[in-house]
Amino acid sequence: MLPQSFLLVVAFAASAQASPVVAAGPAITPPPSALLAKRSTCTFSGSKGAASASASQKDCATIVLSSVAVPSGTTLDLSDLEDGTHVIFEGVTTFGYEEWDGPLLQIEGTDITIECANGGYIDAKGALWWDGEGGSGGKTKPKFFYAHDLTNSAINNFYVLNTPIQAISISGASGLTITNMTINNEAGNSLGKNTDGFDIGESSNVIITDSNVYNQDDCVAVNSGTSITVENTVCSGGHGLSIGSVGGRDDNTVETVKFLNNEVKNSVNGIRIKATEGDTGSITGVTYSGITLSDISGYGILIEQNYDGGDLDGGTPTSGIPITDLTIENISGSDAVESSGYNIVIVCGSDACSDWTWSDVTVTGGKSYGSCTNVPSGISC
């Protein structure tokens, strides 16, 4: 019988031809332990790698994507994985140019582990699409990664450079831990609009930790979901740590979201909670604790119940999406807001903001906002 190490050698030698390799058990009647080898390590590479990986995904316990060049207008689609599959990006993964909606990458499953190998990263080549218009016009830009319907799964050490538009969409997740992810859209500083880092909805038990987002829109935006934690993460260049916008979607409930020990710098906003005007839903149990702010141009802290597509666009705040049990504590933002910006803005509907804990909040440098409304007692705005 062939030793396991031989099967692995075959798998790696054959990968040079960019064809999937599924190591089969030996031809003799295998003992039960050999049956486990049926799903083995498969390595895919080059311009046919994405299609081959997609076609063979159920046969592989480990999928190594080695310098895969995904053809334009197609998705690297691993949405039908067996439970427990390990997906590894090795070398540089690239995508061809085409105007379409994407996504460029889609992965779904249970007990899935996704990671970049040492030195591996994804180059989504966003500069080819960036035209300063984001999702509002110009070129149609593909979304980057639908991390949808992942259950008890993990994404580790994942590095993506230059997404055309939104980076990571997390939806339908139940138990997803993201550790040490970098989304680097720093090069899009002038033209890479709407490059949201993490958009999260309809998900539970999501943890994002030790990550870095350099972008030009929300660093993290939670639209709905339960038990979501973002910690030890750095946000730079974007629109800060956001709840919302909440309202007008299928799911408009946000419950138990914690932003802990994060840094927001060179951004339009630090902390922002947006409830849309005239809609219903609820935002409860949100905590921002240990947030360090610097170089904020617009709003240090902005909490609004009149969101209508733009911040403080003048509508009357409404009460259909109450913000309750909110904790904002240990916020270090001394001289953090530019002089043209506002330190703290709170515009609540009548009786729509209650049970807030607000302690050790220092946000200075910008203007005071004179028109805060329905602010819970004990909080100065």
Ligand SMILES: *[C@@H]1O[C@H](CO)[C@@H](O)[C@H](O)[C@H]1NC(C)=O
């Ligand atoms: C974090 O991920 C990067 C790749 O993005 C890797 O180079 C680095 O070693 C990882 N850090 C740790 C602590 O694993």
Ligand SMILES: *[C@@H]1O[C@H](CO)[C@@H](O)[C@H](O)[C@H]1NC(C)=O
């Ligand atoms: C306040 O936040 C800072 C920055 O994250 C952290 O280092 C510190 O431990 C926090 N202090 C308390 C009392 O939680």
